[in-house]
Amino acid sequence: MEKDCLGVGLIGAGRIGRLHAQNLAHRIPQASLRALSDVNRKALESCAAELAVPLVTDDYRAVLDAPDVRAVAICSSTDTHSQIIEEAAAAGKHIFCEKPIDYDLARIDRALEAVREAGVMLQIGFNRRFDPSFRRVREVVAEGGIGQPHLLRITSRDPQPPPIEYVKVSGGIFLDMTIHDFDMARYLVDSEVDEVYALGGVLVDPAIGEAGDIDTAVITLRFANGAIGTIDNSRKASYGYDQRIEVFGSGGMVAAPNIPPYSTTLSDGSAVHGPLPLFFFLERYAHSYLAEMQEFVDSVRQGKAPSVGGEDGRIAVVMGYAARTSYRENRPVRLAEVAQR
Amino acid sequence: MEKDCLGVGLIGAGRIGRLHAQNLAHRIPQASLRALSDVNRKALESCAAELAVPLVTDDYRAVLDAPDVRAVAICSSTDTHSQIIEEAAAAGKHIFCEKPIDYDLARIDRALEAVREAGVMLQIGFNRRFDPSFRRVREVVAEGGIGQPHLLRITSRDPQPPPIEYVKVSGGIFLDMTIHDFDMARYLVDSEVDEVYALGGVLVDPAIGEAGDIDTAVITLRFANGAIGTIDNSRKASYGYDQRIEVFGSGGMVAAPNIPPYSTTLSDGSAVHGPLPLFFFLERYAHSYLAEMQEFVDSVRQGKAPSVGGEDGRIAVVMGYAARTSYRENRPVRLAEVAQR
Amino acid sequence: MEKDCLGVGLIGAGRIGRLHAQNLAHRIPQASLRALSDVNRKALESCAAELAVPLVTDDYRAVLDAPDVRAVAICSSTDTHSQIIEEAAAAGKHIFCEKPIDYDLARIDRALEAVREAGVMLQIGFNRRFDPSFRRVREVVAEGGIGQPHLLRITSRDPQPPPIEYVKVSGGIFLDMTIHDFDMARYLVDSEVDEVYALGGVLVDPAIGEAGDIDTAVITLRFANGAIGTIDNSRKASYGYDQRIEVFGSGGMVAAPNIPPYSTTLSDGSAVHGPLPLFFFLERYAHSYLAEMQEFVDSVRQGKAPSVGGEDGRIAVVMGYAARTSYRENRPVRLAEVAQR
């Protein structure tokens, strides 16, 4: 452990938590994973065995109490986020929290208030901002490479739907899946969204409809700066994880197509056959998960504000609510309708 | 001239009329261009000189009266279409008419009624249906290559706005520009559209706004079969004519990217530089203009119904009206609101 | 016919002759196709019927005698080229001649001498120089876009072998097929080739071997300016006509990949399936055939030297001989060995 490494505690050792734990343990020299907790004893032990963590516990409060833990990464289930944020803030820990902060705006506001009062740092896990291709899109836009942004297009389709049990508690497609795209929209166009219009349906699996959700959606965004965005979502793209972005402006267009696991193509008598996109988020966004955690560690150590904070986390949830209302009432909905504190 | 060639008269020798005239004269062996008219004497003579047409006149009625003319191609200005259709039908000529049929639904209905009564054939100039790349999209969809269509995406951006004088009489972006995309949407998804929602703005040139139009638009389509479509339009793409289509379905996605004039790329210290798309519609859609006229000639000679007829022309105009209303009132508009006869 | 159009006579109305005839008749306004000859009466009449040519004859000498014919296009079989060139030159006609000029260097030299003495113009049908993608490669190289050329790579593979009867009289793969690539090599690198080394074999069809030829070859070129080139040929690419070029230099690389007939791709559970290249030379090189004839007509009318002349035709044949010797003796062969007059 490097001298004056940042001691980090990780709460929630599920799929995404484990990934963050590996990054903290091995790939971020300025960090040291000091504590790990999960209510699921099996997940906890499997993760701990691999990573040689000093403190392993099923009680996240023990992590918050550990003196060599200066920062925590909250990767537990969404319904626990706001509570843990409040307690971590009270304990003076800097906080990385997976998205969404919460499904309830009032609870989000309480958590953000606790963070402000404690003067700790809070970074939200909108990892896609750190994807090299999307980051390059943002840079080009910010450098004026396309002039003024006019049109944004986000394609965001999963390779397969989550289990129905998950769908039932997911908060619905807009808060569970589109929330990433909402954040990207604001990030890439560098303007707030005033109004959304959402269309959707159950086209993939009737069971998703029976669970009260939809599986296919198109959301139109009206930005404050006059730009217009569209997001399209599907819970099932048969060809894999489809994650593409385009921004069109007065001076050009910047686009980030899909990324395959290899470049190899086969030409035969029927076609030129190319590779499908990287399978799912763990593969496609591997770089981005590492880069966001690296930024978190750097920001804490250097006392800088993170590039994606609590307010960003809140706005994406507000957009999700507006989209849900729009879908249900089949009308454009202004964010101001749902955003009030 | 091949024996039993189809004698065709062409009305309107402007840019697009001239292209059709060249195709009829040289590239469609089963047709013979027998007559040509234009109110603009200069355009008329320039076109006639090149093509050796027997009858050259500034009066389209002389074309309709010519006994060796069995079919006419109407390429004059939009405000003359419905009148000429009615007269051509009365003269027993088969009719190819450029889009749109008219800006007025009542006049469209009268023209279509005249066609029905005369028992002549009417084909509308939705040439993009004949573009090899888009035709291939349609074939893949029709063959079930992507399963059930769920999402459609049409990008349709011009390289530069038309002159302001044209904008003023164009009928507005939805009837002038999006009308092609409306037709493609129905054609590719093979379902009617129930409802549209249109967002737009003046982002390219304030003069377009002063002329009462917009220059940037996003239109969302709700199809009868549950699919959802988006069209995005801009009057000015700095990198050229951007014409792309994607259809996503339960079993895959079919996409038609842009087509450059050559394949050459340059890799240097800064990037891999590839060619821009074909410059504008005369280049990009050259094949489609020839193919649609070939189909028209074949259909007339063989007594078949054309694949794109008067009703197709009417529906696209209805969609344009619905989009305009939606844009003005910022709400989704059902086609049934504006479609009644 | 435009005033002071160039009257052209065409000799040889086979596949390629017919294409040139159509271009001269319809697509080059500055030319008028005045005479047509072929020893094959059927091909002749079929071609003449379509194009309304004033003089139609089975005797090419009648074409050479026609007073309104100022230039001739020689598209007859290779063994007649040099003889017709000599007679056409003697008759004071400007000459476009398909490649190769002849298989015999001495006869080539006599023909070129006749041309020089008569002071007429001679253009050789190396159409690929006029392909938009390859032309762009040349422009980039000439503009210094890649700095000094170091490496050249030409891929040139046919979709299927010609009939065995043709193979027997073709002059062998190096003179029949590679000859185009030899010309492109000189054209693109803008340097002469000093030495070649050729490897080859019969991998496609044993019947080609029995006919005394090979069907697969790799030719290495040592240029006078130090650059190194490779050409690879196959008589059969199962995925279609493979025509690609790359030039690598001190400052970059310019590449011209294959060109498909449409842009459409299909993504499904197995791959992203893209279109195969344009099927064969009539499709792939349609633009280049028109452009070379346009240049010929322009050059004659304006008294300019053509960009690809008799000496270019001769050198490509010399390269073919050198490659054949290299292949047979399995050693590098200098062009100087075979090039002497």
Place this chain on the structure above:
Amino acid sequence: MEKDCLGVGLIGAGRIGRLHAQNLAHRIPQASLRALSDVNRKALESCAAELAVPLVTDDYRAVLDAPDVRAVAICSSTDTHSQIIEEAAAAGKHIFCEKPIDYDLARIDRALEAVREAGVMLQIGFNRRFDPSFRRVREVVAEGGIGQPHLLRITSRDPQPPPIEYVKVSGGIFLDMTIHDFDMARYLVDSEVDEVYALGGVLVDPAIGEAGDIDTAVITLRFANGAIGTIDNSRKASYGYDQRIEVFGSGGMVAAPNIPPYSTTLSDGSAVHGPLPLFFFLERYAHSYLAEMQEFVDSVRQGKAPSVGGEDGRIAVVMGYAARTSYRENRPVRLAEVAQR
């Protein structure tokens, strides 16, 4: 440390050694890095500090003596390889050795003999075989996806030349750079090479010529199975690390183009600008370095022969010698000329 992990010692903590050390320490759960040596004390300590290795020494013999080290990775300078292989074999350690084994065939033979006698396993670091794109090429060929291989093409160009001091001791371009391509050629075509012909020159930097080497080369390969291959090398591609492979066969073509660090493209008024390839081997081949070491560890633990062994290492050196002779004498050279033991 997992129970019955493979204890590995690493000799040589330079750039590539350090990469292997990180992989062994963090990314291969079945391995444990137990010992590390380097004659350069500074490199050694810097690497050791990061990885928490129990035994750190400047004497590789201490690594060979360590009882918990069952396998060694030899990443020291080439002139030490064969000596360390012999000693490691004598110590009963399994061996991973970076390429080339040695520049001297007799020493290679002695080392391979020592390995055989000791009955240990030897894997050579031809990492490119493990690159996902090239591996997929090999799979397609092995599955018969392209039928019988006819033509192979390897493009292998570095972004910048190594320091002149390195060039002087590198063994020359054929043994230092092309050696990887020689191995890939055999691997992908699955046939031995009978004969090579090499052309080359000093086009990049005269200093390389003064150091007795060349910087640009084209090598033609005649395979035993009739296929023909070409390799082109340059020490300096201004657009970055150019690593591409194509195999063409009777039934199709499989190709692996370059891989960029992100997918983002910018279209503006001048071109569509795409990303350059991954910068150099540490970026481009990161996956392959991990995968080859994973195979080594798996093979040792499971008692399997590695897929790339000592004989593969020897043959690539023989090909390098043949190419050097061919270049110097400007004639095709059979491997049999230089391969005898």
